[in-house]
Amino acid sequence: EVQLQESGPGLVKPSQSLSLTCSVTGYSITSNYWGWIRKFPGNKMEWMGYISYSGSTSYNPSLKSRISITRDTSKNQFFLQLNSVTTEDTATYYCARAGSSFDYWGQGVMVTVSS
Amino acid sequence: DVVMTQTPVSLPVSLGGQASISCRSSQSLVHSNGNTYLHWYLQKPGQSPQLLIYRVSNRFSGVPDRFSGSGSGTDFTLKISRVEPEDLGDYYCLQSTHFPFTFGSGTKLEIK
Numbered sequence: 001e002v003q004l005q006e007s008g009p010g011l012v013k014p015s016q017s018l019s020l021t022c023s024v025t026g027y028s029i030t031s032n033y034w035g036w037i038r039k040f041p042g043n044k045m046e047w048m049g050y051i052s053y054s055g056s057t058s059y060n061p062s063l064k065s066r067i068s069i070t071r072d073t074s075k076n077q078f079f080l081q082l083n084s085v086t087t088e089d090t091a092t093y094y095c096a097r098a099g100s101s102f103d104y105w106g107q108g109v110m111v112t113v114s115s
Numbered sequence: 116d117v118v119m120t121q122t123p124v125s126l127p128v129s130l131g132g133q134a135s136i137s138c139r140s141s142q143s144l145v146h147s148n149g150n151t152y153l154h155w156y157l158q159k160p161g162q163s164p165q166l167l168i169y170r171v172s173n174r175f176s177g178v179p180d181r182f183s184g185s186g187s188g189t190d191f192t193l194k195i196s197r198v199e200p201e202d203l204g205d206y207y208c209l210q211s212t213h214f215p216f217t218f219g220s221g222t223k224l225e226i227k
Binding site for chain 1: 152162164175211214220
């Protein structure tokens, strides 16, 4: 069974970088697409971007200058880095297997941006 | 960006009753390959979203047949029949036809 698990700090200071890891078991990240989605307080959901089986990436233009998604195929992990965060980046961050729909999700990690 | 207008915001239902949620897109969700990438998710309290329906009307593995999806073009509906307590939570539609992918604003299904 495909399982995903996010990890990373729950508190980040404004202007710093947010870095999260998604560890995948039961499926190789060299197949399919792997994405990040976040849910804001108030319940709005936003697709942030994905990395493909080949390592190519696609990002939401609203984040394009701040976001980077990378991977380590030897560990079957992919990563999110979001730079220059503000309080508006406070959200629960999810990783998911993308494909044409997001079919398997991690449990999510809540990240608060605060000084 | 494609705007996904999801209604209603809140949907009180009786257990055993039927619920219907609408999702309308600001442009057609038919991809150039002929597929329509409109999906439905349920987020139960304290859990991550789970896929219910993919590509308009296909139930994901393990999803009961009480859930059904329909629609075309810009107008889509999720129907839940014989509502059970485990169906309560927040429902979202998602389009992945056009970049960037966009979600509806959510519908909270609650007990009347």
